[in-house]
Structures are given as C-alpha cells and as structure tokens.
Amino acid sequence: MHQRITSDTVATRYWHALDDGRIQCDLCPRFCKLHDQQRGLCFVRQNLDNQIVMTSYGRSSGFAVDPIEKKPLNHFYPGSAVFSFGTAGCNLACKFCQNWDISKSREMDTLMSRAEPEAIAKTAQELGCKSVAYTYNDPVIFHEYAVDTAEACRALGIKSVAVSAGYVCPEPRAEFYRMMDAANIDLKAFTERFYHKITGGHLAPVLDTLQYTVGKS
Numbered sequence: 559m560h561q562r563i564t565s566d567t568v569a570t571r572y573w574h575a576l577d578d579g580r581i582q583c584d585l586c587p588r589f590c591k592l593h594d595q596q597r598g599l600c601f602v603r604q605n606l607d608n609q610i611v612m613t614s615y616g617r618s619s620g621f622a623v624d625p626i627e628k629k630p631l632n633h634f635y636p637g638s639a640v641f642s643f644g645t646a647g648c649n650l651a652c653k654f655c656q657n658w659d660i661s662k663s664r665e666m667d668t669l670m671s672r673a674e675p676e677a678i679a680k681t682a683q684e685l686g687c688k689s690v691a692y693t694y695n696d697p698v699i700f701h702e703y704a705v706d707t708a709e710a711c712r713a714l715g716i717k718s719v720a721v722s723a724g725y726v727c728p729e730p731r732a733e734f735y736r737m738m739d740a741a742n743i744d745l746k747a748f749t750e751r752f753y754h755k756i757t758g759g760h761l762a763p764v765l766d767t768l769q770y771t772v773g774k775s
C-alpha cells in the first residue's frame with residue numbers, strides 16, 4: 559500500500575527534480591515539468607512541496623457491473639461479470655474522447671464515491687464478479703490506486719483488467735502490469751501524425767506497451 563499524505567493524496571515514485579527548481583513527472587511520456595502546486599496535463603498529479611503526488615487516491619467517478627465482453631475481452635473468463643471503476647483525468651487529450659466529462663474533468667466533485675482498494679475488492683467479490691476493471695479514464699494516471707486495488711483483489715482471488723491507451727513509461731509500466739491479469743490497450747491509429755494531432759501524444763510509446771504486454775502473455 560502506498561504512503562498517504564492526506565486521505566486522498568499519496569506520495570509517488572516516478573519523478574525527479576530539475577535544475578531550475580521544477581519537478582519532472584516520469585510516469586508517462588508527456589514528462590510534465592511542474593512548478594510548486596502546479597498540476598500535470600492529467601490533472602490528478604501535482605507538484606506539492608517538491609514531490610509529485612497523486613491526488614485522487616481512493617476516490618472514484620463511478621462503478622458498474624458489466625459483462626467482461628464489454629471491456630471488450632472475448633477470451634478471458636467468457637460470460638463472467640466484471641466490476642468496472644475509474645477516477646478522473648487523463649494523460650492523453652483525444653479530440654474524440656467519449657468519456658470527456660470524466661477524462662477532462664477539472665472538478666474534484668467528479669470523484670464522488672469514496673472507495674478504498676480493499677472495499678473495491680470486497681464489493682466485487684460480494685457482487686459475484688470474477689474481475690475488476692480499471693477503466694473509464696486511463697489507469698496510468700491513477701497508478702498507485704490501481705496497483706493497491708489490484709493487490710487487494712489478488713488477495714481475494716479477484717482478477718484485474720486494465721483498459722488503457724498504453725501511454726506510460728517503462729518502469730511504472732512493469733510495476734503496473736505485474737499486477738494485471740488481462741488488458742485492453744487501445745491503439746488509436748497507425749501514424750505518428752494522428753497521435754500528435756488528435757491525441758496530443760506519440761505513437762512509439764504505445765507500440766512499446768503493446769509489445770511489452772504481448773511479451774508478458
């Protein structure tokens with residue numbers, strides 16, 4: 559479990575200090591360089607007192623029990639139920655986002671439900687779900703919350719399913735996918751031009767994540 563600073567803020571590992579006094583977040587290839595108090599593009603990670611913290615720990619924007627085929631996974635416990643949840647914010651800026659109200663939310667009110675990792679795992683079990691999905695917005699940005707929830711799920715025999723755009727750096731990627739049992743990684747297009755113009759990201763890191771996860775399976 560990650561170290562709490564407040565009830566919904568945790569310390570993070572993937573950052574380093576720059577010579578000009580800013581802190582660079584090294585979780586995703588956007589590498590936001592943040593002044594004190596400034597938030598990254600994903601909104602939920604912030605430079606607070608010379609460290610990068612995650613500010614949406616234990617808070618969810620919504621829950622649903624879905625068929626696993628809706629994630630969409632066709633060969634992972636077919637016919638089973640999955641307990642889906644997400645938070646707010648995103649590290650891409652896709653112009654076509656269908657979950658824009660949570661992915662681009664700048665209101666912490668979007669994060670209405672208090673949900674500790676153990677409570678999510680227990681609820682999934684009580685609802686007869688075989689797995690928990692980290693979805694709606696990209697779990698890359700709520701890395702610490704997702705990893706702790708996956709750990710709580712594993713302790714109860716509940717599987718973990720990542721639904722992600724795969725825009726993440728290698729070290730956090732390895733920590734995250736060590737805890738995942740299945741993944742749907744969106745490849746949004748085949749060209750760097752599309753990624754740059756429409757998502758505000760780059761294609762190569764996503765291809766790296768796809769190769770990494772295929773190699774793990």
Ligand code: SF4
Nearest residue numbers: 583586589590598600
């Ligand atoms: S995770 Fe957020 S703060 Fe960190 S580099 Fe990516 S967009 Fe920026």
